[in-house]
Amino acid sequence: MTTLTLFLVALIALEHLGIMLIEMFAGPKTQARTFDMPLNFVSQTHTRTALANQGIYNGALALLIIFSLFIFNGAMLMAVIRLFMIFIMIVGAYGGLTVTRKIFIAQLLPATIILILSFL
Template sequence: MLIIAIILVAVVGIEHLGIMLLEMFGQPQQQAKSFDLSSDFTKIPEVRVLMANQGIYNGMLGLLLLLSFWLFNGPVQYSIQLLLLSFVAVVACYGGFTATKKIWLIQLLPAVLAIIALWIAK
């Protein structure tokens, strides 16, 4: 189960780096399709800034999840990963209610599976 937990944590980390790239550098049409928004809305300069700002948060979560494999070990690594995955789960719950239900499948489900795998592996 430890191998599955490691894979799931890494998947969530990589996924959030991908989300960061989409939010920060994606074309407005690509962002509109991915986040169920209108293309006109994603072209608004202030929205582009807001999405880039949100991308920083997603990128930092992803980066920290991946770095946790090298920066920490033992119980500290477990605690850090559980904390970061919990952040992802809470934000994904909110995003699913306020933005698009796809977030529950794309972000919440992998985070919850990783949390469960970490609990079982411990």
């Protein structure tokens, strides 16, 4: 696996940490703008709780990706990274279809590129 691929994987992890921060700690205006949701919807208590819960998942994913970069190497690292990228691609496709098309670019595309690079 090339250094470029590992660097891009680390960027994916940082992206998911950023998403976590927005989902858990950003104000409703930032969340509404980021996720293309109506402000009155994002301002509701239940929506804020659901976004924070989703943020925990994004944070856990980011930490697992970072952790895997340090504990695995060789073929095992390649397998773990491919698994994470496939997972992100599935989630990105679903989010792109159900939430906002921006997710196709922000999550699905980078994960797809990294998956392809992992086979080169």
